Amino acid sequence: xxxxxxxxxxxxxxxxxxxxxxxxxxxxxxxxxxxxxxxxxxxxxxxxxxxxxxxxxxxxxxxxxxxxxxxxxxxxxxxxxxxxxxxxxxxxxxxxxxxxxxxxxxxxxxxxxxxxxxxxxxxxxxxxxxxxxxxxxxxxxxxxxxxxxxxxxxxxxxxxxxxxxxxxxxxxxxxxxxxxxxxxxxxxxxxxxxxxxxxxxxxxxxxxxxxxxxxxxxxxxxxxxxxxxxxxxxxxxxxxxxxxxxxxxxxxxxxxxxxxxxx
Numbered sequence: 001x002x003x004x005x006x007x008x009x010x011x012x013x014x015x016x017x018x019x020x021x022x023x024x025x026x027x028x029x030x031x032x033x034x035x036x037x038x039x040x041x042x043x044x045x046x047x048x049x050x051x052x053x054x055x056x057x058x059x060x061x062x063x064x065x066x067x068x069x070x071x072x073x074x075x076x077x078x079x080x081x082x083x084x085x086x087x088x089x090x091x092x093x094x095x096x097x098x099x100x101x102x103x104x105x106x107x108x109x110x111x112x113x114x115x116x117x118x119x120x121x122x123x124x125x126x127x128x129x130x131x132x133x134x135x136x137x138x139x140x141x142x143x144x145x146x147x148x149x150x151x152x153x154x155x156x157x158x159x160x161x162x163x164x165x166x167x168x169x170x171x172x173x174x175x176x177x178x179x180x181x182x183x184x185x186x187x188x189x190x191x192x193x194x195x196x197x198x199x200x201x202x203x204x205x206x207x208x209x210x211x212x213x214x215x216x217x218x219x220x221x222x223x224x225x226x227x228x229x230x231x232x233x234x235x236x237x238x239x240x241x242x243x244x245x246x247x248x249x250x251x252x253x254x255x256x257x258x259x260x261x262x263x
Contacts, residue, residue, distance in 0.1 A: 168245060
């Protein structure tokens, strides 16, 4: 059973076989997300990578902001969005909790080994569809060769067997499997936990530990956010009957939030 890693989850395609370099990490040319809100919280109980609760939270931003995190100014843009004036003096904040849209856009690709013979380039494909499948259960195929074009993706729900992996552009051919949410072990760069609804509702939450907890003073602090999108795409070769096919999915971007207090 082979794992197909997709953003904050992996899809196990039941019929796939294991090859040495059919799965590679690639840099993202575009990785656009929409932030719906940002909270800072005093306390959190993190039960697992998919279960957490928070308390003592203040909302710093509560409107839709779309940003390409491959941009050098992404952190500054989001920092402006987050209004630290609402933080409560004397309170110590330890957690950063963004609510994100489950729909975002990625572009990029990489060379992978064929599971038949040779190698080929797999790129994102703006024209790929999921046909009539539910958006929270299906993933689009990539394209072989050509130029990477920005593809719309949707973070899927966890499922024990209902996941669909499209094998061609119109998804007339597909594989099935399961989805389990997973986060890399380095919580300082990838967060502590994620909450993705079981339905196709529009948003999901993540929780990050602030690098150094801070106590709010009379003068508001500056929030510093940095992103890394090297290796933020997962590129996988697959087989559709006797032909090569592939997919490009988003993996976890690196993210770190620090707070600078005024002197």
